[in-house]
Amino acid sequence: MCGQENKAMSVQDTVEILTQECIELKRALAASDDREKEKIVLKHIISRANTDLRVNDFQKGLEWFNVSEGLSVSKHLTGKIVILDFFTYCCINCMHILPDLEAVEKKYTVEDGLVIIGVHSAKFSNEKDSSKILSAVQRYNIQHPVVNDAKLSMWRDIGITCWPSLVILGPQAQPLAVLVGEGHREELFLYTKIALTYFKSRNAIRSNDIPLKPAQHLLPASTKDNLLFPGKVIGIEDMGEDKIIVSDTGNNRVIIMKLDGTVEHVIGGYSPGMRDGNFDVARFNGPQGICHRGQSIYVADNDNHAIRLIDLKSKSVTTLVGTGSQGHDYQGGGIAKGQAISSPWDVAIYDYKENQEVLLIAMAGTHQIWALFLQDTVWWKNKEYKAGSCAAIVGNGREANRNNSYPHAASLAQPSGIALSQDSKLLFFADSESSSIRKIHLVDGRVSPLAGADKNPQDLHNFGDADGTQYSAKFQHPLGVTWDSKREVVYVADTYNHKIKQIDSAGKCTTLYGSGKPTKDHVFDEPSGLGLLAKQNLLLIADTNNHCIKAVNLDTKSINTIPNLKYPKKVARPFDKILNFTIEISNKLADIKILFTTRLDAGVEFTADAPQKWSLSHPESWTSESPMGSLVTPIKLELPEDNAPEELVITINFVVCTGGQCVPRRLKIMYRVVRKEGASTSIEQTNELEIS
DSSP states (O other): OOOOOOTOOHHHHHHHHHHHHHHHHHHHHHHHHHHHHHHHHHHHHHHSSOOOOOOOOOOTOOOSSSSOOOIIIOOOOOEEEEEEEEEEOOOHHHHHHHHHHHHHHSSSSSTTTEEEEEEOOSSGGGOOOOHHHHHOOOOOOOOOOOOEOOOOOHHHHOOOSSEEEEEEOOSOOOOEEEESSSSOEEEEEEEHHHHHHHHHHHTTTOOOOOBOOOOGGGGGGGTTTTTTTTEEEEEEOOSSEEEEEEEEGGTTEEEEETTSSSSEEEEEEEEEEOOEEETOOOSSSSSSEHHHHTTEEEEEEGGGTEEEEEEETTEEEEEOOOOSSSOSSSEEEGGGGGGGOOOEEEEEEEEEEHHHEEEEEEGGTEEEEEEEEEOOOGGGGOOOETTTTTEEEEOOOOOSSOOOBTTOOBBBEEEEEEETTTTEEEEEEEEGGGGGEEEEETTTTTTEEEESOOOOOOOOOOOOOOOOOOOOOSSOOEEEEEEEEEEEEEEEEEETTTEEEOTTTEEEEEEEEEBBBTTTOOOOOSSEEEEEEGGGGGGEEEEEEGGGEEEETTTTTTTTEEOBBBTTSOOOOOOOOEEEEEEEEEESSSSEEEEEEEEOOEEEEEEETTTOEEEEEEOTTTTSSOOOTTTSSSSEEEEEEEOOOOOEEEEEEEEETTTEEEEEEEEEEEEEEEEEEOSSSSEEEEEEEOOO
């Protein structure tokens, strides 16, 4: 198993050996109980602890994020267990381990002796730009320090070979463990726990702080009232007046609005979550692709690994597919919420046969196209699917750019945008990691190239920025496509080239807009989604890092930015956060007293002289001392005898200042009040409100 390395061995050799050792350890851990697991990992940690081998310090002059100064091993990290996350922000597998890292850093703090550092090691040339990394850090809400290692100095020093890779270092920067790829949550927690415990027993762990400075506060405060990293956009022309639907990804919500920015519906809210219900209480987590049919809007709820349905008639949200956790199934076939899926990124409705609608899904997490069969359907090769079943229909799950006449023999590379030509029975998709646009023939599932990339199916680095036909055309991580049936072209959001391009049926690619073409106003920053309002000849663009939607007139080539969101009085400003609590109290006559304390994030303060108020909504049989009051005033309620559980809703409105801007905030606090025989007849509860 694990032995101490020869002292003459290089860090690269050690990391290579550790990688293999940790693979073998994973197998051993899978066959062991909890106590045995800890013994196995402890033995491994001890075998690696007493070495003179050290990882080199970070090069000087690198750009850092989430800290006020660059970190160094000698000054900041000695005495810490350090997890180095080698990632590139385009990579879906890198995105998948972010929740694991967040969970670890919530359990073990810097004061406990753990520091996580994201070592950004770019795949694409665009990803070397620090301003783009900053946007990614903010978009993914990464809280730990991140360094832009644009020249891959640390990557090469340590001998990393793929994304993502986690390298765990001891308190003297000695390599302890290497975890390659995703799916190592249990081992990550175990290595961290045992390493901290062991080195603390040797008095080798320090509790000193590091100079954290979250980049999230650099975002304009106004993004909560407007858009924040919008991912996708579509146009609607069958509801009377033309409308736009936007997945406001950074704000975890879906917005329906007019072209002048007037908001009609806000579905979801700022805080991420997975909750069905009416538009106020429903929650999404990083929603991406959207499509609609009549009163139904389908949403690829990416970070919830789910497909959600917005019903405009009942003004409610329900989950159609997904458990809320990432799935690892490459076949599917399960029904509704029983089928786990992985990072759905876009959706499109296909009329397969009369009265047989199929929701096509770009499943970026498994590098496949899946289908949700909305009615009983006989699919390709006479395979039968029951209504509500969801299954993989194209792609074998291996990341590559392999075209094939057999749909399950084809390989895709993180499909992130899809567009349907119903008349031609073609599905176009942006295969982002191969930097190509490809198509699926929906008659039989055949996959063929349209433009971009290379004939070599394993070459996922053949990107660039060039017009041309088929393989001579080059893209850089395109994320969005839409089909123009009038002109018979596919429009492409060439995301990392910050351009909009079009491809005709022969695969000829032409740049239309972006980087100052055709005018200086045509400038984008990682556009990720496209939609059409065909009757108005408007191409809609989700200009993601500019936090806005732009509209280009396809005839005049003029470009306009959709104005800031306007909320009519009938559309309530969405809640910044919804909190849920439970109170158990006697089923006899009873009283409740609720007080609030506040904890403000660094750099946030209440606006002087601005009102900070709460208001109540409670059952008619209850009585309150006052229906509203200031934040420091206690809430007092009297309850009659009753056995049924009830709901108390408190809305809090206040104004805070951050970064030189003062903005309103709105919280919704929901108490489930359970009446229980023998419980206390008088409850006093204090709840802390964390305000950012």
